[in-house]
Amino acid sequence: MVLAPIDWTIILVYLVGCVAAGVWMRRYVRNVEDFAVAGREMDLNLGVASLAATEVGIVTVMYTAENGFKNGLAGATPGLLACIMMLLVGVTGFVIVPMRNAGVMTIPELFEKRFGKQVRWLAGVVVILGGVLNMGIFLRLGGDFLMYVSGLDPKHTIEVPGAGFQLSMLEAMMTGLLAVVLLYTALGGMLSVLITDYLQFLVMGAGIVVTSVLVIWNVGWSNLIHGLWEAHATGARLIDTSIPGQPAEIAMAHPFNPIRTFGWGWVTWQAMLSMAIVTTWQTTIARVLAARDASTAKAIYRRTSFYYVGRFGLPGLWGIGAFLYFWSKGGLPEGVGSLTAMPAYLHTILGPGLLGIVIAAMLAAEMSTDSGYLLTWATVIYNDIISPCLRKPMAPWAKLLTVRLLVLAIGAFLVFYGLWYQLPGAAWDYLAVTGNIYMASLFTLLVAALYWPRANSWGAIAAIILGAIGPITFLVVNAVVEKKDQISPETAGWSAFGMAFAGMIFGSLIGQAMAKGKPASSPATTNKP
Numbered sequence: 334m335v336l337a338p339i340d341w342t343i344i345l346v347y348l349v350g351c352v353a354a355g356v357w358m359r360r361y362v363r364n365v366e367d368f369a370v371a372g373r374e375m376d377l378n379l380g381v382a383s384l385a386a387t388e389v390g391i392v393t394v395m396y397t398a399e400n401g402f403k404n405g406l407a408g409a410t411p412g413l414l415a416c417i418m419m420l421l422v423g424v425t426g427f428v429i430v431p432m433r434n435a436g437v438m439t440i441p442e443l444f445e446k447r448f449g450k451q452v453r454w455l456a457g458v459v460v461i462l463g464g465v466l467n468m469g470i471f472l473r474l475g476g477d478f479l480m481y482v483s484g485l486d487p488k489h490t491i492e493v494p495g496a497g498f499q500l501s502m503l504e505a506m507m508t509g510l511l512a513v514v515l516l517y518t519a520l521g522g523m524l525s526v527l528i529t530d531y532l533q534f535l536v537m538g539a540g541i542v543v544t545s546v547l548v549i550w551n552v553g554w555s556n557l558i559h560g561l562w563e564a565h566a567t568g569a570r571l572i573d574t575s576i577p578g579q580p581a582e583i584a585m586a587h588p589f590n591p592i593r594t595f596g597w598g599w600v601t602w603q604a605m606l607s608m609a610i611v612t613t614w615q616t617t618i619a620r621v622l623a624a625r626d627a628s629t630a631k632a633i634y635r636r637t638s639f640y641y642v643g644r645f646g647l648p649g650l651w652g653i654g655a656f657l658y659f660w661s662k663g664g665l666p667e668g669v670g671s672l673t674a675m676p677a678y679l680h681t682i683l684g685p686g687l688l689g690i691v692i693a694a695m696l697a698a699e700m701s702t703d704s705g706y707l708l709t710w711a712t713v714i715y716n717d718i719i720s721p722c723l724r725k726p727m728a729p730w731a732k733l734l735t736v737r738l739l740v741l742a743i744g745a746f747l748v749f750y751g752l753w754y755q756l757p758g759a760a761w762d763y764l765a766v767t768g769n770i771y772m773a774s775l776f777t778l779l780v781a782a783l784y785w786p787r788a789n790s791w792g793a794i795a796a797i798i799l800g801a802i803g804p805i806t807f808l809v810v811n812a813v814v815e816k817k818d819q820i821s822p823e824t825a826g827w828s829a830f831g832m833a834f835a836g837m838i839f840g841s842l843i844g845q846a847m848a849k850g851k852p853a854s855s856p857a858t859t860n861k862p
Contacts, residue, residue: 337685337686337688337689339685339686339689340685340686340688340689340692341689342689343686343689343690343692343693344689344692344693344696347536347693347696347697348513348696389537389541389644389702390471390475390699390702390703391471391474391475391478391479391695391699391702392470392471392474392475392699392702392764393644393648393702394478394541394648394651394675394695395474395475395477395478395648395672395675395676396474396672396764397409397412397644397645397646397648397649397652398648398649398651398652398655398674398675399652399671399672399675400645400649400652401648401649401650401651401652401653401656401675402583402652402653402655402656402671402674402675403583403585403586403652403656403671404585404586404587404588404591404594404595405561405565405585405586405587405588405589405594405653406561406588406589406646406649406653407586407587407588407589407590407591407594407595408594408645408649408652409642409645409646409649410591410595410600410603410645411603411606411607411645412641412642412643412644412645412646412649413641413642413645414600414603414604414607415607415610415611415641415644415645416638416639416640416641416642417607417638418604418607418608418610418611419607419611419634419637419638419641420634420635420638420639421608422608422611422612422634423631423632423633423634423635423636423637423638424631424635426627426631427612428612428779428780428783429612429618429621429627429630429631429634430627430630430631431783432618432621432622432779432783433621433622433624433626433627433630434627437622438622438712438716439457439460439615439622439712439713439716439717440456440460440613440615440618440775440779441453441454441456441457441460441713441716441717442716442717443779443782444456444778444782444793445721447782447788447793448778448782448788448789448790448793449790450721451790451794452778452790452793452794452797453717453721454717454718454721454722455794455797455798456717456771456774456775456778456793456797457713457714457716457717457718457721458718459770459771459774459775459797459800459801460615460710460713460717460771460775461710461713461714461718462770462771462801463767463768463769463770463771463772463801463804464615464706464709464710464713464768464771465710465743465746466767466770466808467764467767467768468706468710468743468747469746469747469750469767470763470764471699471702471703471706471747472507472508472511472747472748473503473507474672475507475510475695475699476503476504476506476507477503477672477673477676478673478675478676478695479503479506479507479676479692479695479696480502480503480506480676481669481673481676481677481680482676482677482679482680482683482688482691482692482695483680483688483692484680485502486502488501488502489501489502490502491505508748510696510699510700510703511703511744511747511748512744513700514700514703514704514707514744515707515740515741515744536693536694536697537694537695537697538694539690539694540690540691540693540694540695540697541643541647541648541694542647543687543690543691543694544647544651544679544683544691544694545647545650545651547682547683547687548650548651548654548682549650551654551682552653552654552657552658556657557650557653557654557657560657560660561585561588561589561653561657562588564585564588564656564657564660565585565586565587565588568584569584569585569656569660570582570583570584571583571656571659571660571664571665571674572664572665573665573669573670573671574665574667574668574669574670575668575669575670575671575672575673576670581670583671585656588653596823598821598823598824598827599821599822599823601827602822602823602826602827602830603765605826605827605830606765606768606769606772606826608776609769609772609773609775609776609830610768610772611634612776612779613771613772613775613776613779614768614772615709615710615713616705616706616709619705619708619709619712620633621633621634648675651675651678651679652674652675654675654678655674655675655677655678655679656674658678658681659674659678665677679691707740707743707744708740710739710743711736711737711739711740711742711743712736714739714743715732715735715736715739719735762822765822765826766804766807766808766822766825766826767804767808769803769804769825769826769829769830770800770801770804770805770829771800771801772829773800773801773803773804773826773829773830773832773833774796774797774798774799774800774801774829774833774836775797775800776830776833777796777800777830777833777834777836777837778793778796778797778837781793781796781837781841785841787841787842787845788837788841789840789841789844789845790844791840791841791843791844792836792837792838792839792840792841792842792844793837793840793841794840795836795837795839795840796833796834796836796837796840797833797836798836799832799833799835799836800829800830800832800833800836801829802828802829802832803824803825803826803827803828803829803832804825804826804829806820806825807820807822807824807825
């Protein structure tokens with residue numbers, strides 16, 4: 334079954350409406366602050382919808398479903414930990430209140446106030462390295478979902494007129510979708526992102542709930558729980574044939590006990606990572622910095638916290654349904670693996686109309702994530718890498734043009750990197766480790782900048798450099814060695830946090846002893862609006 338006319342109609346109506354709303358917001362963009370942080374006038378409801386929409390893209394659905402496919406309900410552990418940490422930050426105001434009161438547009442900008450311009454620039458470089466690499470797989474995973482859920486052949490090629498080369502259908506579709514997102518993001522900035530996020534939140538939420546209900550109805554809740562126990566107890570196996578010539582065996586891990594499935598090292602790393610994500614992930618913090626005030630920022634976190642459980646739990650159910658379905662059918666179809674099993678399964682249970690709604694919902698998820706990330710990384714490049722190097726500030730029109738061009742440049746990078754990179758393992762582990770390139774060091778810097786009076790630039794630079802070593806080593810080594818010799822993600826993750834903490838503490842103490850690396854300001858000064 335391929336898409337019916339009603340499915341195409343639903344998808345096209347959604348796309349046209351979303352783009353029209355995004356482009357329409359261009360009229361309200363007067364300067365870079367309007368473009369990057371929406372004039373700092375975001376209210377509670379819009380903030381909740383925007384943050385929720387940005388944090389759930391197709392890539393989110395894919396890696397959370399893969400976790401469910403391999404690990405059952407235990408695969409939702411990162412979502413539960415993120416919920417707890419976000420609620421804790423929303424209640425206490427830890428980090429986010431002083432950051433919002435500082436009146437900055439990005440996290441590295443705060444570091445200049447505390448540690449000086451060099452630290453701000455270096456932090457900006459690390460943020461972009463980790464952030465853009467993290468975003469690099471979004472297009473590939475999004476394309477995989479759309480191809481398999483719609484029943485299209487991802488290997489089918491399309492001749493590019495007059496260009497003399499061919500594109501796969503996946504590459505052509507995702508390049509076109511990215512072009513649409515670039516159009517309204519480059520024109521309207523955060524204002525367009527916020528208004529389209531609100532629309533996408535409504536469509537995406539409806540689609541995720543409807544799909545989850547259908548999966549549970551199709552499998553049956555008691556059958557799902559019993560099936561997980563049976564699959565684990567009997568050692569059920571499926572063969573992943575997504576990589577030609579490299580079949581891989583997939584066994585259901587313990588579906589209810591994350592400690593037995595992942596181990597204490599992985600679970601505690603995820604807890605630490607969750608705290609770092611909710612306090613330093615720039616696309617999340619962008620909503621804090623765009624909030625009307627610190628109280629609104631805290632309320633956004635409290636209201637959004639439980640959403641993280643659904644973010645991992647509901648797509649995880651889809652992955653569980655896929656495992657049980659294909660296990661009952663005797664195995665995965667040829668070319669289908671742990672990442673693509675879920676969309677292939679949805680294609681079998683969704684009828685005309687419902688398929689269009691689900692695809693529109695996932696397009697909403699992908700577009701909201703892509704637009705938020707494009708804007709965030711472009712703002713960091715301009716604000717923290719380019720701006721500190723200029724002898725005098727750009728004119729307002731030149732600033733706005735520069736950020737818009739950076740949005741387009743990041744989009745071009747994603748097309749080339751995102752569509753050829755081959756994941757070395759689980760998608761969530763890749764995302765967690767690439768994010769760790771900057772989260773470990775920036776979390777350390779942020780806490781030290783706001784709460785430790787003895788922190789200084791020597792410690793900050795040491796933390797940035799040492800914190801990036803573990804994740805970068807993971808990516809390089811695991812790309813060239815056999816699977817049995819690869820570094821585990823929790824080893825890379827904990828080494829990043831440990832080395833960043835050590836760098837900050839010992840670097841600051843050495844700098845203080847040598848009467849060098851003094852802070853540009855005290856934590857008390859930094860905390861003031």
